[in-house]
Amino acid sequence: MKKTVLVFSLLILAILLLFQFSKYALISNDLQLEIIIGLIAIVFFFIGIFIHKKSLQKPVVSSSVINQKKIKELEISNREYEVLQKIAEGLSNKEIANDLFVSESTIKTHVSNILLKLNAKRRTQAIQIAKAYKII
Numbered sequence: 001m002k003k004t005v006l007v008f009s010l011l012i013l014a015i016l017l018l019f020q021f022s023k024y025a026l027i028s029n030d031l032q033l034e035i036i037i038g039l040i041a042i043v044f045f046f047i048g049i050f051i052h053k054k055s056l057q058k059p060v061v062s063s064s065v066i067n068q069k070k071i072k073e074l075e076i077s078n079r080e081y082e083v084l085q086k087i088a089e090g091l092s093n094k095e096i097a098n099d100l101f102v103s104e105s106t107i108k109t110h111v112s113n114i115l116l117k118l119n120a121k122r123r124t125q126a127i128q129i130a131k132a133y134k135i136i
Contacts, residue, residue, distance in 0.1 A: 011047055018043055067134040074117045076135070083110040088127050088136045 022036040071081060079100075086096040093111065097104040111123065118133075120126035130136045 011050075015043065015047075065134070066136070070133045071135050074133075074135075076114070076117055080110050080114050080117075081135075083107060084114050084126070084130060085136060087111070087114075087123050088130070 018040060022040065076084070082100060083096055086099060091099065093104050093107045097107045100107070115121070115123075115126055118126045118129045120129050127136070
């Protein structure tokens with residue numbers, strides 16, 4: 001967090017210095033207006049690239065091993081497990097049905113079975129339980 005604040009503070013300082021330089025350049029008639037605007041655009045371009053690269057970097061999440069034993073213990077079928085993964089991705093029943101090439105009513109049946117096997121009342125609760133069991 002401190003690093004982010006420091007980086008953005010330095011970026012703001014650089015922009016302020018650029019604006020002061022451009023103000024000086026306009027007053028002294030050393031540079032044309034187009035060059036000043038071009039410099040500001042270049043600075044913002046590189047700031048945008050920097051922010052974009054930072055946003056693409058995903059935090060390193062410890063890769064947890066899926067507990068296959070628990071999946072078998074809960075008697076979750078392969079198709080139900082696929083549906084559970086799709087639910088965890090935040091997909092609706094219709095989207096899951098399209099992805100898995102089955103009807104929406106089939107997905108509803110799988111979701112009902114998953115909720116029963118995980119002893120959950122809602123899809124979100126099923127995901128929480130599945131994460132606790134380390135099966136997704």
